[in-house]
Amino acid sequence: MAEMEKRGIERHLGHKMKGFEANKVKTEGGEFAADLILFMPGMTGNSWFDNSELPRSAGGLVQADKHCKVAGLDKVYVAGDSGSFPGPDWMPKQAHMADLQAEAAAKNLLAEIKGKPADHTFKVELICIVDSNEKGMLIKRTETGSTLLPNCRAFHWAKRGFEKVYLRKYR
Numbered sequence: 001m002a003e004m005e006k007r008g009i010e011r012h013l014g015h016k017m018k019g020f021e022a023n024k025v026k027t028e029g030g031e032f033a034a035d036l037i038l039f040m041p042g043m044t045g046n047s048w049f050d051n052s053e054l055p056r057s058a059g060g061l062v063q064a065d066k067h068c069k070v071a072g073l074d075k076v077y078v079a080g081d082s083g084s085f086p087g088p089d090w091m092p093k094q095a096h097m098a099d100l101q102a103e104a105a106a107k108n109l110l111a112e113i114k115g116k117p118a119d120h121t122f123k124v125e126l127i128c129i130v131d132s133n134e135k136g137m138l139i140k141r142t143e144t145g146s147t148l149l150p151n152c153r154a155f156h157w158a159k160r161g162f163e164k165v166y167l168r169k170y171r
């Protein structure tokens with residue numbers, strides 16, 4: 001909020017959307033003019049989920065438990081954006097979260113195949129650098145607390161460096 005304030009960005013928060021016009025956004029809390037509208041809808045499951053037997057959350061995602069196991073199905077696991085997992089309401093849909101869940105899911109699937117206890121869980125962690133091309137701000141939240149480190153050039157370069165290292169193993 002403070003960073004938006006500094007840049008003269010007005011916020012219009014906490015009101016449900018009613019609709020758009022070419023140059024106007026309409027919400028239950030009023031409307032405002034816009035030159036450009038970027039809309040990001042809430043996430044839901046893939047349309048093919050509808051034709052499957054996968055159990056679904058209220059939001060249409062694949063319902064899983066804390067071991068990433070899909071409820072009621074044998075040797076079926078889900079990780080990442082497609083799944084709905086138990087956890088705090090701030091648990092992010094983030095690549096980092098998807099990584100942590102994928103690791104737990106893979107370990108549990110292998111354990112289940114080998115007839116061993118499939119009891120690996122994943123840490124709930126929001127961590128990101130909000131990059132503004134020249135500078136970046138680090139935000140971290142875990143179940144024990146949160147950290148916000150101010151916008152500086154070092155975080156922009158740290159994000160670029162992380163990207164290189166992360167992608168190298170796949171390339």
Ligand SMILES: Cc1cc2nc3c(=O)[nH]c(=O)nc-3n(C[C@H](O)[C@H](O)[C@H](O)COP(=O)(O)OP(=O)(O)OC[C@H]3O[C@@H](n4cnc5c(N)ncnc54)[C@H](O)[C@@H]3O)c2cc1C
Nearest residue numbers: 046048079080081082093094095096097098099127128129
């Ligand atoms: C604009 C934007 C910016 C983001 N920035 C960040 C960030 O800075 N940091 C961060 O941590 N997260 C970020 N995220 C979130 C992050 O991208 C996702 O949380 C992450 O990619 C989820 O990984 P996933 O493997 O679950 O799903 P995905 O990465 O979406 O992978 C799913 C894959 O399945 C494929 N697929 C779909 N249907 C089928 C099918 N029927 N058959 C075969 N393949 C199929 C898709 O093509 C896709 O490749 C961002 C997301 C967006 C949209």
